[in-house]
Amino acid sequence: VSVEIDRLRRETPGCEHVIHFNHAGSSLMPAPVRDATVRYIEREAEIGGYETADEYQEQLEAVYDSTARLLNASRNEIAIVENATRGWDMAFYAVAFSSGDRILTSHSEYASNVLAFYQMRERGVSVETIPNDEYGQVDVSALAAMMDNRVKAISISHMPTNGGLLQPAAEIGAVARQSKAIYILDACQTAGQVPLDVEAIGCDVLTASGRKFLRSPRGVGFLYVRESLIEQLNPPFIDLLAARWTSRDGYTMRTDARRFENWERNFAGVIGMGVAIDYALDLGMPAIWQRILERSGLLRSRLSSIPGVQTHDLGEIKGGIVTFTKEGVPARAVADHLKRQKINVVVSTVFSTRFDMEDRGLSEIVRASVHYITSDEEIDRFCEEINFLS
Numbered sequence: 001v002s003v004e005i006d007r008l009r010r011e012t013p014g015c016e017h018v019i020h021f022n023h024a025g026s027s028l029m030p031a032p033v034r035d036a037t038v039r040y041i042e043r044e045a046e047i048g049g050y051e052t053a054d055e056y057q058e059q060l061e062a063v064y065d066s067t068a069r070l071l072n073a074s075r076n077e078i079a080i081v082e083n084a085t086r087g088w089d090m091a092f093y094a095v096a097f098s099s100g101d102r103i104l105t106s107h108s109e110y111a112s113n114v115l116a117f118y119q120m121r122e123r124g125v126s127v128e129t130i131p132n133d134e135y136g137q138v139d140v141s142a143l144a145a146m147m148d149n150r151v152k153a154i155s156i157s158h159m160p161t162n163g164g165l166l167q168p169a170a171e172i173g174a175v176a177r178q179s180k181a182i183y184i185l186d187a188c189q190t191a192g193q194v195p196l197d198v199e200a201i202g203c204d205v206l207t208a209s210g211r212k213f214l215r216s217p218r219g220v221g222f223l224y225v226r227e228s229l230i231e232q233l234n235p236p237f238i239d240l241l242a243a244r245w246t247s248r249d250g251y252t253m254r255t256d257a258r259r260f261e262n263w264e265r266n267f268a269g270v271i272g273m274g275v276a277i278d279y280a281l282d283l284g285m286p287a288i289w290q291r292i293l294e295r296s297g298l299l300r301s302r303l304s305s306i307p308g309v310q311t312h313d314l315g316e317i318k319g320g321i322v323t324f325t326k327e328g329v330p331a332r333a334v335a336d337h338l339k340r341q342k343i344n345v346v347v348s349t350v351f352s353t354r355f356d357m358e359d360r361g362l363s364e365i366v367r368a369s370v371h372y373i374t375s376d377e378e379i380d381r382f383c384e385e386i387n388f389l390s
């Protein structure tokens with residue numbers, strides 16, 4: 001494994017410049033991803049944007065196959081979009097919510113999703129959080145007890161932005177399958193980190209960004225919508241790709257997931273995401289996940305042995321997002337200090353995951369997110385910095 005990791009680190013130009021513990025924000029692109037993206041842009045400059053898209057048509061189409069393979073879905077169920085939130089919005093706002101409907105969500109739901117729920121609440125929809133179990137993750141039996149025929153949506157962040165907690169997505173799916181509720185899984189932090197199988201999970205909608213654990217360029221992501229549901233979902237806005245103006249006063253909507261897409265897009269980014277997904281699939285998602293579990297477990301245990309450091313990740317299974325605070329040092333000061341040492345982390349605040357942060361009395365925590373390329377030396381160096389910081 002270490003030989004392979006050395007090769008993968010050499011193939012990651014950023015490893016020479018920074019200790020990157022921000023893969024949950026935006027990872028470091030591998031060279032093949034960067035090269036494919038840059039080559040595409042160069043080609044646009046050489047022969048024109050539309051002409052490049054024509055030339056790359058096969059590769060652009062192949063991105064749907066790669067994304068479908070990543071999720072165990074079919075290519076008709078994939079929409080390529082700008083980012084996770086926009087994909088999520090296109091599906092969420094397509095649901096015909098009406099007064100009295102219920103939305104059930106987790107305590108660790110992402111802010112942008114909750115903001116959309118609150119917009120819907122203004123139309124008489126109720127928004128309810130599912131209690132946590134003893135691990136701080138969704139209590140699946142509590143969810144089962146909350147279900148009735150007014151539950152229109154169950155929306156879960158598979159792994160929250162503020163910690164390594166892996167929600168029991170398939171167990172939640174088993175409950176969702178017993179009802180008519182749409183099950184929306186925000187897999188922004190798990191795509192490229194955790195093996196995903198929409199059939200095993202039983203979700204109806206799944207969204208992700210390319211730039212995070214998948215290691216693609218920024219500004220591209222995808223939306224999966226279960227085939228049987230696509231035609232029931234009316235996108236909040238449509239353009240001439242999503243639908244066709246087929247008669248003077250009428251139109252026909254696409255019947256595949258591309259009804260949720262835009263005609264115009266960042267084609268170079270799409271190509272980059274395709275290469276990034278293939279790169280992950282070649283390495284093998286189970287192997288990536290095992291390595292991330294091991295890396296993050298090591299970092300978490302090393303950090304917890306430093307005096308004054310408290311780690312904050314919940315869940316029975318904890319993935320690549322490691323969060324912590326150091327007594328007497330504000331999270332922002334920790335991040336600023338690390339930045340001066342060319343170590344990348346972010347500060348996760350109450351504004352991203354208010355239910356959870358308020359429940360735990362936290363306002364700001366340091367988020368250090370690792371990946372399979374994270375080395376022992378990087379973990380040592382990181383812990384040294386945190387140890388000496390006061």
Ligand SMILES: Cc1ncc(COP(=O)(O)O)c(C=O)c1O
Pocket residue numbers: 024083084085086110112157158159160161186188189208209221
């Ligand atoms: C759980 C979760 N959902 C959604 C998002 C939003 O993704 P995007 O910025 O691509 O819309 C993030 C980003 O941090 C996230 O962590």
